[in-house]
Amino acid sequence: MRRFAYCKVVLATSLVWVMLDMFILLYFSECNKCDDKKERGLPGRDGEPRDGPGEGGKPVVIPKENQEKMKEMFKINQFNLMASEMIALNRSLPDVRLEGCKNKLYPDNLPRTSVVIVFHNEAWSTLLRTVRSVIDRSPHTLLEEIVLVDDASERDFLKRPLEQYVKRLEVPVRVVRMEQRSGLIRARLKGASISTGQVITFLDAHCECTTGWLEPLLARIKLDKKTVVCPIIDVISDDTFEYMAGSDMTYGGFNWKLNFRWYPVPQREMDRRKGDRTLPVRTPTMAGGLFSIDRDYFQEIGTYDAGMDIWGGENLEISFRIWQCGGTLEIVTCSHVGHVFRKATPYTFPGGTGQIINKNNRRLAEVWMDEFKNFFYIISPGVTKVDYGDITSRASLRQKLQCKPFSWYLENVYPDSQIPRHYYSLGEIRNVETNQCLDNMARKENEKVGIFNCHGMGGNQKLTLVHVNSNQCLDKASEEDSQVPSVRDCTHSRSQQWLLRNVTLPEIF
Numbered sequence: 001m002r003r004f005a006y007c008k009v010v011l012a013t014s015l016v017w018v019m020l021d022m023f024i025l026l027y028f029s030e031c032n033k034c035d036d037k038k039e040r041g042l043p044g045r046d047g048e049p050r051d052g053p054g055e056g057g058k059p060v061v062i063p064k065e066n067q068e069k070m071k072e073m074f075k076i077n078q079f080n081l082m083a084s085e086m087i088a089l090n091r092s093l094p095d096v097r098l099e100g101c102k103n104k105l106y107p108d109n110l111p112r113t114s115v116v117i118v119f120h121n122e123a124w125s126t127l128l129r130t131v132r133s134v135i136d137r138s139p140h141t142l143l144e145e146i147v148l149v150d151d152a153s154e155r156d157f158l159k160r161p162l163e164q165y166v167k168r169l170e171v172p173v174r175v176v177r178m179e180q181r182s183g184l185i186r187a188r189l190k191g192a193s194i195s196t197g198q199v200i201t202f203l204d205a206h207c208e209c210t211t212g213w214l215e216p217l218l219a220r221i222k223l224d225k226k227t228v229v230c231p232i233i234d235v236i237s238d239d240t241f242e243y244m245a246g247s248d249m250t251y252g253g254f255n256w257k258l259n260f261r262w263y264p265v266p267q268r269e270m271d272r273r274k275g276d277r278t279l280p281v282r283t284p285t286m287a288g289g290l291f292s293i294d295r296d297y298f299q300e301i302g303t304y305d306a307g308m309d310i311w312g313g314e315n316l317e318i319s320f321r322i323w324q325c326g327g328t329l330e331i332v333t334c335s336h337v338g339h340v341f342r343k344a345t346p347y348t349f350p351g352g353t354g355q356i357i358n359k360n361n362r363r364l365a366e367v368w369m370d371e372f373k374n375f376f377y378i379i380s381p382g383v384t385k386v387d388y389g390d391i392t393s394r395a396s397l398r399q400k401l402q403c404k405p406f407s408w409y410l411e412n413v414y415p416d417s418q419i420p421r422h423y424y425s426l427g428e429i430r431n432v433e434t435n436q437c438l439d440n441m442a443r444k445e446n447e448k449v450g451i452f453n454c455h456g457m458g459g460n461q462k463l464t465l466v467h468v469n470s471n472q473c474l475d476k477a478s479e480e481d482s483q484v485p486s487v488r489d490c491t492h493s494r495s496q497q498w499l500l501r502n503v504t505l506p507e508i509f
């Protein structure tokens with residue numbers, strides 16, 4: 001009987017202790033979620049339920065009374081800074097990977113990477129959320145270091161406070177400063193040169209890496225160091241910081257103006273991968289902000305064109321160079337990294353945005369595009385007036401590496417390009433009677449072709465345009481629709497005669 005009483009006492013006291021432990025545990029884990037999280041939050045484990053603003057990649061809604069302040073703050077970085085500041089630096093994100101990616105196995109001895117992040121007046125919250133997401137979601141055995149390159153920011157918190165903060169992080173983080181505003185290209189070169197990892201991973205300063213982002217990238221490089229890899233770039237809303245999965249069904253291309261654009265992955269690339277969407281996509285171009293490259297290979301193929309200024313065109317330049325000089329450029333669909341896409345740039349461009357991008361594009365066209373550069377020059381004649389500096393070192397690099405011609409690239413890497421691989425002439429088609437020209441009138445695919453006043457370019461040649469299927473002839477615009485040419489029975493009247501006028505480039509340049 002007494003023994004039973006003893007047992008009851010022992011049981012009761014241990015129960016009290018257990019409850020006390022639980023209380024302490026709960027109390028401290030609660031505290032992680034609230035006031036402490038912005039500064040010292042433990043690495044967030046994805047899947048663990050948390051309920052702060054933006055957790056799980058959810059959108060942040062700003063209450064009505066703060067809308068005015070929010071708009072004011074938006075202007076600072078051209079994204080919703082107020083929302084960003086409400087979100088924990090280590091917020092959780094959804095696992096947006098394809099099912100087939102989640103249990104892929106990668107070799108143990110992957111090469112280690114340095115992560116190089118260039119920033120200019122970046123917000124504290126976005127910059128440090130980028131850094132935290134790298135640290136929290138990468139195996140530390142694969143992380144050599146993080147290198148933050150400050151491209152002459154003016155904000156005080158990016159000086160000593162930043163250096164103090166990153167000292168406490170579990171992975172070595174180095175901060176290097178450019179002496180003057182140098183732009184993305186030169187700042188990245190600086191970051192690359194002082195880093196030491198076998199692989200260099202470039203990230204933008206407002207990214208969030210997701211679970212398992214790094215291993216599939218490094219695995220491709222381990223397999224072949226001439227493979228340059230990009231993650232799928234997910235969208236972090238600039239308005240709400242909502243995290244939205246990017247598509248594995250788009251890849252990088254460009255248009256005649258040499259603007260980078262996303263296009264659907266063509267059937268031939270799906271076929272090559274036998275329909276397995278978890279396999280990397282060969283992409284003609286990269287967006288530029290986020291990619292990994294073997295350090296030696298980066299050197300070997302000539303890093304970046306240091307003659308380019310600030311930003312723009314460098315992504316196409318490195319894309320063409322990789323492909324034409326024997327490398328491979330891929331989007332690794334099992335790797336997801338989010339990026340805050342903005343509608344406007346918060347940066348100032350010394351000398352003006354247009355001038356800089358024209359200069360950079362001119363350099364890449366001159367060095368890499370052979371005769372196909374003319375497509376670009378015709379569509380943006382302003383480009384031919386810019387001073388693009390000396391390109392002899394880049395041209396000799398191309399020579400030295402024995403890179404293939406641009407026609408090879410179009411044929412083998414980007415056959416679905418807007419730039420035709422084979423063309424008869426480059427110019428305009430003018431109606432003999434009306435003296436107007438065929439024009440796409442900035443219309444989109446599957447819309448009517450237009451007819452418009454000619455822009456006026458050199459040499460000509462008379463022809464009749466016969467439609468093969470209907471055996472009818474292209475005629476001047478009809479009465480009902482004066483801007484659209486018509487197809488009628490062939491009469492060989494003047495309205496069915498067209499002049500093909502070649503653009504004679506030396507003439508306009």
Ligand SMILES: [Mn+2]
Binds near residue numbers: 204205206289339340
């Ligand atoms: Mn960016």
